[in-house]
Amino acid sequence: xxxxxxxxxxxxSERVQTEVQRAIQRSIxxxxxxxxxxxxxxxxxxxxxxxxxxxxxxxxxxxxxxxxRVPVLIVMATTNxxxxxxxxxxxxxxxxxxxxxxxxxxxxxxxxxxxxxxLRMEDYVLDxxxxxxxxxxxxxxxxxxxxxxxxxxxVLSLLYGSIFHDGPMxxxxxxxxxxxxxxxxxxxNFSDRRYFDVDRLIDSTGNMPPELILQSxxxxxxxxxxxxxxxxxxxxxxDEFVKSYRMFDRWASDILPLAGExxxxxxxxLMWDNxxxxxTMTVGGHEAKLENIKVPLLHAxxxxxxxxPYDAAKHLITKIGxxxxxxxxxxxxxxSLVAGANAIKRLWPKLDTWLGKRST
Amino acid sequence: MADKGNDPAVIWQTMIGEMEKGFNSxxxxxxxxxxxxxxxxxxGGAAAGAQKQFGEMMEKYLLSMxxxxxxxxxxxxxxxxxxxxxLNEIKSLLQQVHHNSLAPEGGYGMTPRPPRTRQPPPExxxx
Numbered sequence: 479x480x481x482x483x484x485x486x487x488x489x490x491s492e493r494v495q496t497e498v499q500r501a502i503q504r505s506i507x508x509x510x511x512x513x514x515x516x517x518x519x520x521x522x523x524x525x526x527x528x529x530x531x532x533x534x535x536x537x538x539x540x541x542x543x544x545x546x547r548v549p550v551l552i553v554m555a556t557t558n559x560x561x562x563x564x565x566x567x568x569x570x571x572x573x574x575x576x577x578x579x580x581x582x583x584x585x586x587x588x589x590x591x592x593x594x595x596x597l598r599m600e601d602y603v604l605d606x607x608x609x610x611x612x613x614x615x616x617x618x619x620x621x622x623x624x625x626x627x628x629x630x631x632x633v634l635s636l637l638y639g640s641i642f643h644d645g646p647m648x649x650x651x652x653x654x655x656x657x658x659x660x661x662x663x664x665x666x667n668f669s670d671r672r673y674f675d676v677d678r679l680i681d682s683t684g685n686m687p688p689e690l691i692l693q694s695x696x697x698x699x700x701x702x703x704x705x706x707x708x709x710x711x712x713x714x715x716x717d718e719f720v721k722s723y724r725m726f727d728r729w730a731s732d733i734l735p736l737a738g739e740x741x742x743x744x745x746x747x748l749m750w751d752n753x754x755x756x757x758t759m760t761v762g763g764h765e766a767k768l769e770n771i772k773v774p775l776l777h778a779x780x781x782x783x784x785x786x787p788y789d790a791a792k793h794l795i796t797k798i799g800x801x802x803x804x805x806x807x808x809x810x811x812x813x814s815l816v817a818g819a820n821a822i823k824r825l826w827p828k829l830d831t832w833l834g835k836r837s838t
Numbered sequence: 839m840a841d842k843g844n845d846p847a848v849i850w851q852t853m854i855g856e857m858e859k860g861f862n863s864x865x866x867x868x869x870x871x872x873x874x875x876x877x878x879x880x881x882g883g884a885a886a887g888a889q890k891q892f893g894e895m896m897e898k899y900l901l902s903m904x905x906x907x908x909x910x911x912x913x914x915x916x917x918x919x920x921x922x923x924x925l926n927e928i929k930s931l932l933q934q935v936h937h938n939s940l941a942p943e944g945g946y947g948m949t950p951r952p953p954r955t956r957q958p959p960p961e962x963x964x965x
């Protein structure tokens with residue numbers, strides 16, 4: 479039987495000493511927190527290959543002595559900044575890919591300006607992505623390109639792949655990509671067609687304001703922001719915790735507005751009519767059926783994803799037309815799947831093993 | 839060290855974690871109701887309506903002050919953006935022409951790129 483440890487005076491004194499030290503550290507580090515700006519993110523060396531309005535195409539400078547033949551284009555989600563995949567050195571997915579010998583490009587977004595409110599789904603799927611692919615082909619000298627789509631970037635990649643199914647996409651990797659929008663229960667309820675007048679909203683605001691998008695993300699876990707701040711105060715003596723908190727908090731609050739017409743289509747076609755799942759989606763008159771996609775597919779989903787629940791993502795693997803396809807469920811949430819310590823250990827090596835042998 | 843069950847710091851952290859989970863789960867249940875959607879969207883709709891009316895009022899005011907309205911500035915920005923787009927196209931065409939006519943294989947002034955010959959490591963080998 480274990481002896482009771484509750485009255486171990488030596489350990490209590492040790493614990494009190496630690497707590498006093500931490501309290502002092504909290505005061506010092508707390509001042510430091512407000513007087514510094516946090517780590518620099520997205521600093522892996524890159525060149526801007528092309529920039530047009532909301533669209534930016536980057537090429538990351540190689541960090542390996544030889545690279546795989548097939549270049550990789552990452553399509554970022556339109557609500558978020560691409561630096562989630564390029565945090566600080568040692569925690570950057572981009573850096574990891576470069577060191578593992580991939581030639582990496584990224585289609586990233588800046589906030590659409592008021593005059594870009596008329597950008598439609600067609601502009602993203604039939605113009606921005608094909609234009610980026612063309613430029614990647616031109617820059618790399620290779621005909622085939624692998625595409626990685628994160629969250630809604632995955633939806634855009636699927637729409638692209640289902641329309642341009644004759645190539646040049648060689649492999650498709652989707653991270654936490656929803657296709658059954660009915661299963662995004664809370665978002666679905668927030669945008670209930672009986673009460674949510676998307677036309678009125680977009681007609682009066684032009685673009686979908688980022689504050690509203692951030693609010694709807696926060697509402698999925700309304701207590702988490704406050705709890706996060708309490709955790710930050712508890713751990714403010716811990717430099718690693720603070721660094722990580724600042725990186726993720728900055729990214730999570732750095733939400734982009736969505737072009738008005740584009741948001742209208744997302745609401746009506748995807749949220750209301752669930753057209754991608756029902757095989758009735760069209761973009762600019764082109765049928766976008768998932769069964770048209772025949773390239774190898776890897777779909778990575780997170781066990782505790784509160785933004786894209788598994789039920790919203792699980793049908794991709796059955797509906798896609800590819801024979802070479804794999805779904806991998808990993809521990810973590812919507813963000814920790816792709817970035818941070820969890821991703822370094824789980825997703826990144828898995829992706830490398832899967833993509834490496836399909837990139838020659 | 840005192841065992842974790844008696845450590846006040848651990849008890850505090852566990853309590854915060856449990857409270858967070860409990861509150862999130864309770865709020866999610868409440869937010870899943872159609873009534874919540876109705877109230878939320880009514881409030882949001884009213885705010886958007888007020889914003890639109892205010893915008894229209896400001897436009898009239900600016901017109902009377904002989905100042906350009908937001909819509910006019912947006913229109914001008916659209917034209918500038920179209921010009922920027924055309925300039926970008928011209929720039930990339932010029933770069934292509936320049937690259938094709940002057941640069942030897944490998945390119946001038948550009949960082950030499952690694953060969954595209956990489957092969958995946960044999961199965962089971964650790965990188």
